[in-house]
Amino acid sequence: MLAVSGLVAAFGVFGAPAASAQGCANPSGTYTGEVPWGQRQVDPARLWPLTRGSGQLVAVIGTGVDAQNTQFGPGQLDSGAGTERTDCDGRGTIAAGIVGAQPDPSTTFTGVAPGVRLLPIRYTTGDGDGGDPGELAAAIDRAVDRRAGVILVAVPAAADSPALSGAVSRARSRGAVVVSAASATQQGARTYPTATSGVLAVGSVNPAGAPVQTEAGDYVGIAAPGAELVSTSAGAGGAVAHRWPLTDPGLAAAYVAGVAALVRAYHPELSGDQVVTRLTLTAHRPPSGGHDPRLGWGVLDAYAAVSSTLPADIAPPGAVPSAASAPAVVPAEAAAARPRDIAAGTIAVAGVALAAAAGVAVAAVRRARRRGWRPSRFTP
Template sequence: MALLGSPVPATAVAEQCANPTGTYTAAVPWGQRLIDPVRIWPLSRGTGQLIAVIGTGVDGRNGQFASGQLVGGQGTEAEDCDGRGTIAAGIVGAQPDPSTTFTGIAPGAKILPIRYTQANGGGDPGQLASAIETALNRGAGIILIAVPAASDGPALTGAVSRAKEKGALIVSPAAGSQQGQTSYPTATPGVLAVGSTNQAGEAVQTESGSYVGVSAPGAELVSTSAGAGGTVAHRWPVSDPSLAAAHVAGVAALVRAYHPELSPEQVVARLTLTAHRGPSGGHDPRRGWGAIDAYAAVSAAIPADTPGPGGPASVAPDTFVVPAAAPARANADKVSGVLAIVGVAVAIAAGVVVAAVRRGKRRGWRPSRFRAS
């Protein structure tokens, strides 16, 4: 089903606002399986990252958001009659909960909810620019455009430039559903533009262009719902190309938490270099450089100055080293780091014991003789 119907006035009664489908308890949603965040959490949970979710607000009363996870204050909005912002925020950072199989990608990250529109299909570019400025002033390092604008403007282009100057990464969806439609700031240089796919890997949005960087799930999804009233509640199935950007923003938070030294441009290079290429091996105007590979993006051994694909010195993805299980950094997960070290020590000790046993057998278990120097 489609995510939303007509725009809803701010004064609408509760029955006209978004309501949950229920509490999701079926199999792990396909988009979540594709990202597989549980595999990455020993390395990074996105801790220390502030992600602005710019769109229709976020309903902080959904029980799958942790206490204090949603950052309030001037310019933020913890209400969401429309529902799209809450769904996007859940994909980014909903907490694991025993009542459901759904979880967000980066539960260690904090979320800054900013509402600039409730208009179905996009908002005003000037208001969106102001929302980006608010996110920058509040210190957001990742800015997710949950609802892009259908047109551009000088203020919006300027806001994107200031985000680059401040080291913030803007992730925006290629959400156009009509031929020739372009989303903004998705098409603006310096923004990570995200295409949307279904379970078969097929692009589900019409919008296309050389600016599309990667693709991620955007159809038949599950996420947190507005109107939960303090319970753990969800909306499904949700199909909206804009939600592909929420998946990528969550992965970007994992990457930035694990590689805090990387600039936004270097994070984008890492995400695009490690993406699963399509059959052609090159760029696809609707799916970009391929489907996001979250584990490889976080753990692959890639020099920080490696250029992204399509540049003058492109690097083949199969040249990167992606460990089967990389040890976590101390500041990301101290317990996992200690366990990794203990595991290495046990392996070394086992090797020493095996070698000693073999030498003993060769000597018939007679004590060895040492020659004095």
């Protein structure tokens, strides 16, 4: 559950979002401070010359998404059967903003992949630690039917079920990347489908790089920012509005889902499982150099995940016998120039060449006139 740092005493370590008189989440205001550390850590703007995630549909499964927050662009939130464009609890709106909120001059906060479309699906109203696993399974199936390439479980369930594991299997068979946060805060507890095979389970870190969540296991694949965050708020009422500072290990999965969408847009030939391999293989390794039960294979490196040149069928981390046999991951040195920049550069170079040629021609004509148009003599 969400917590605001200044209200820990009122709500506990991971309490409910601040509520209005009607019992729903309220914004903190419009965020105008320095770029939030989570955005600086992931640094999505460095990738936008390569891709902004256009053409990707990201399902945000949880408590719905408030369509009245205008940092979601016109038409960015899908509608239709099974979608929910309101959000009393607030967690769905916060997660959706981390994935794809549009740049806006009124704020320094932007989403990771502002070119994506968002599919808001509610399976729980937010009461307790998570909803019914059967309802969550049905929500995943709806996302698959709508052809979502990335499925973010913004609010995992506290229990598993055959229906839920079956829905994950169907999603993977259709090529979707299923991302879910390791958000349990009680010792030994697990969340689902986070602990389900084939799901990219996400741990969370604070600005110091320390794990935030208690949940741990060999199924945790990667970590991302999950404390002292900023994102879009429900209850905006037609404005650009935010909640901060937010500490919720569940929000780390939203960063990973946004980067997964960038990878899918830039590498459309990759399967869902290959996208997961790329994300985990390029992560910043934990201090141990190997797998950590709370940090997985390390902290998300968005630039390396998108820009590195890797074979599509490369083995995931842990599949090779030693670090010495693991492949070298080398990100691109700089973002590629956009086509219009390449065209402009070509025109500029051509202009310089033409100007130089014209200068040579004028000089030759002047010399010929001085000679009375007689051919010059070669003097060895």
